[in-house]
Amino acid sequence: MSRLVIKNGRIVDPARNLDRTTDLAIEEGLVREIADRIDTTGSEVFDASGLVVAPGFIDMHVHLREPGFEHAETIETGSRAAAAGGFTSICCMPNTEPVNDSATVTSYIVDRARRFAAVNVYPIGAITRNSAGEELAAIASMKQAGIVAISDDGKPVMNARVVRRAMEYARAVDLPLIEHCEDLHLSAGGDMHEGRQSTRLGLRGIPRSSEDVMVARDLILAELTGVRYHVAHISSRNSVDMVAFAKHRGLPVTSEATPHHFALTDENMLPYDSSYKMKPPLRERGDSEAVTEGLVRGSIDAIATDHAPHAGAEKMQEFERCPFGIIGLETAIGLALERLYHPGKVPLSRLIQLFTENPARILSLQRGTLRIGAAADVTILSLDREWTYDVNRSPSKSRNTPFHGRAFRGGPVATVVDGKIVWRADALS
Ligand SMILES: [Zn+2]
Ligand SMILES: [Zn+2]
Numbered sequence: 001m002s003r004l005v006i007k008n009g010r011i012v013d014p015a016r017n018l019d020r021t022t023d024l025a026i027e028e029g030l031v032r033e034i035a036d037r038i039d040t041t042g043s044e045v046f047d048a049s050g051l052v053v054a055p056g057f058i059d060m061h062v063h064l065r066e067p068g069f070e071h072a073e074t075i076e077t078g079s080r081a082a083a084a085g086g087f088t089s090i091c092c093m094p095n096t097e098p099v100n101d102s103a104t105v106t107s108y109i110v111d112r113a114r115r116f117a118a119v120n121v122y123p124i125g126a127i128t129r130n131s132a133g134e135e136l137a138a139i140a141s142m143k144q145a146g147i148v149a150i151s152d153d154g155k156p157v158m159n160a161r162v163v164r165r166a167m168e169y170a171r172a173v174d175l176p177l178i179e180h181c182e183d184l185h186l187s188a189g190g191d192m193h194e195g196r197q198s199t200r201l202g203l204r205g206i207p208r209s210s211e212d213v214m215v216a217r218d219l220i221l222a223e224l225t226g227v228r229y230h231v232a233h234i235s236s237r238n239s240v241d242m243v244a245f246a247k248h249r250g251l252p253v254t255s256e257a258t259p260h261h262f263a264l265t266d267e268n269m270l271p272y273d274s275s276y277k278m279k280p281p282l283r284e285r286g287d288s289e290a291v292t293e294g295l296v297r298g299s300i301d302a303i304a305t306d307h308a309p310h311a312g313a314e315k316m317q318e319f320e321r322c323p324f325g326i327i328g329l330e331t332a333i334g335l336a337l338e339r340l341y342h343p344g345k346v347p348l349s350r351l352i353q354l355f356t357e358n359p360a361r362i363l364s365l366q367r368g369t370l371r372i373g374a375a376a377d378v379t380i381l382s383l384d385r386e387w388t389y390d391v392n393r394s395p396s397k398s399r400n401t402p403f404h405g406r407a408f409r410g411g412p413v414a415t416v417v418d419g420k421i422v423w424r425a426d427a428l429s
Helices: 075-084 103-116 139-145 160-172 196-201 209-225 237-248 259-263 285-297 332-341 348-355 357-362
Strands: 003-013 018-027 030-035 044-047 052-055 057-062 087-092 120-123 177-179 229-231 253-257 378-388 407-417 420-424
Touching (some): 052 348, 057 075, 075 087, 103 120, 160 209, 209 237, 237 253, 237 285, 253 259, 253 357, 332 378, 332 407, 348 357
Parallel strands (some): 003 044, 003 052, 177 229
Antiparallel strands (some): 003 018
16 A cells, blocks of 8 residues: 655645645545644655645646657656646647647547656647637547647637637537637737837737737627636736626636746847747736736636747747747746745735646646545645756756746745655755
């Protein structure tokens, strides 16, 4: 019988309103007991004194690049980067080659994940065939094969009639629809946020209206169809306000924000450094403040990384030719502590909720809590351990991050998936 006892940790489980320093026992992959002075005879013991013990963190938006782009990332390497970032579950977007638009591709991912992944991997299926925005993908059979949501992430569904039908279908099969909100006509040719900085750098801009008009359109259609609708990587003030309004009116609308959109603005960009190039682009201070406010007040439900690996050669071209996207799994907790917790903007339980209870609820995952009998996914973190991110030690195959060399206060210390320690920081201080 495999048994692990995590001793003396501060257990914070927002789903159960629990915040108490005590012991946690795990048996056969399940949470068995939370109590003081649990007997450790015959058990593996993890001393969590001075550390926070949380439900396993869930990243509902990553790109694993397998199948098709294994030179940039695989299910194995991406999931190991997730474990090293304190995540126990990740949801992978369908823009692989082939696109995950059928049960065959979904089953392939599920099977590879079962054999090679360090953490739980939940696939997200395409909305439309080949994410081309025209005909609906095989949504019901993908659901049977294991998808937890649909999205054409990277390629917004431009045709409102198609997205309406997709919403009706998603509602019928009880899946959330996740939109990458970008009007491609408004954003065409842009490389960074349209504003003073893009003018100064002489780069073509992506206006925030390209995000806002899609959020507005989708919220109208979400109300019409009753779908559970989720805005991916929200980044503009207007979009945050519109989502707040939709929630206020009782619509089943949710949203997520990335760490880079609340930690950076277009003023932080190093000129022509492609590790600052992503979609949506880094916006202005007012937008990043709105994202932070949304996380504080509840119009934004989850923090998701949009981990988007690109191999070195792809990101080494001229800025205009580089693909969009940065990796983010290993820096997410550090950035969230730095920008949200340490300045006192969100209490610890709210911060943990953004990584656990909320994404689990949005995607109907049976994870995200440490209730007795639940799958024993645990993220153990420090609030004050000082460390510096060295991307050259990352298990990810890609190196495209603006956070290499950044010093952090607090971060993940160990990651437990189904009762097994799958990663731990080597030097505890
Ligand atoms: Zn996207
Ligand atoms: Zn994405």
